[in-house]
Amino acid sequence: MSLLTIIVTAFALSMDAFAVSITNGILLGDANGKEALKTATYFGLFQGVMPLIGWLLGIKFQDYITKIDHWIALILLGFIGAKMIYESFKDEPIVCENSENPRECLNTKTMIMLSIATSIDALAVGVGFAVLRVSIVQAVIIIGLITFVVCFMGVFVGKHCGLLLKKNAEILGGVVLILIGVKIFLEHTNLLANIKIFH
Structure with missing residues (x-):
C-alpha cells in the first residue's frame, strides 16, 4: 500500500469523527479553540491507536491468510x-441533543465513548494493514494526525x-473506503497492472 493510499485511507477513516466534530460544533454553538483542541485530541488519539490494535491482532494470523489478503x-x-453510507441516512438522535448544557458533550466519559465508536472501523482496517504488510508506525502517525486536524x-x-456537511462527510468517507478496497483487490488479482494511480 503506497503512502498516498494510506493518506487517502486516513482521510476516509476520519470522516466519522469529522461528522461527530461537526455535531459538537453545532451543539456548542460558540465553540472555542480549547474545545476544538479537546475534541481533536480524543478523536486523533483513538483513531491512531485502533489500527495498531487491529494490526497486532492481524499480524498473529498473517501466515494463514496471506493468500486471501x-x-x-x-x-x-x-x-x-x-x-x-447507510448510517449517514439514519435519523438517529445526536449525543447530548437534549442536554440543557451542550458542553456535557465534551465531558471525558462522553468523549471516550464517541472516540471508541468512531474508531472501531479503524480497528478493522488495522487488521487489513497487517495482512497487506503496511508500515504500521507510519500509518498510525498519519491516521492520528489527519484525524486530529480534520476534527x-x-x-x-x-x-x-x-x-x-455531517451527512456528506460520512457518505464521502464510505465511498472512498469502498473504492480503496476494490483497488486493492484488483491490484492483487493483476487487473490493475497497467494502471499507475496511487503508485
Whole structure:
C-alpha cells in the first residue's frame, strides 16, 4: 500500500469523527479553540491507536491468510464503507441533543465513548494493514494526525455551517473506503497492472 493510499485511507477513516466534530460544533454553538483542541485530541488519539490494535491482532494470523489478503481488504473496507453510507441516512438522535448544557458533550466519559465508536472501523482496517504488510508506525502517525486536524476544523465547520456537511462527510468517507478496497483487490488479482494511480 503506497503512502498516498494510506493518506487517502486516513482521510476516509476520519470522516466519522469529522461528522461527530461537526455535531459538537453545532451543539456548542460558540465553540472555542480549547474545545476544538479537546475534541481533536480524543478523536486523533483513538483513531491512531485502533489500527495498531487491529494490526497486532492481524499480524498473529498473517501466515494463514496471506493468500486471501486481497479478499479480506475488499470485504473489510467494503463493509465499513457501506456501513458509513447507510448510517449517514439514519435519523438517529445526536449525543447530548437534549442536554440543557451542550458542553456535557465534551465531558471525558462522553468523549471516550464517541472516540471508541468512531474508531472501531479503524480497528478493522488495522487488521487489513497487517495482512497487506503496511508500515504500521507510519500509518498510525498519519491516521492520528489527519484525524486530529480534520476534527479540529470540524468543530468550527459545525459552528458555522450546520448539519448538511455531517451527512456528506460520512457518505464521502464510505465511498472512498469502498473504492480503496476494490483497488486493492484488483491490484492483487493483476487487473490493475497497467494502471499507475496511487503508485
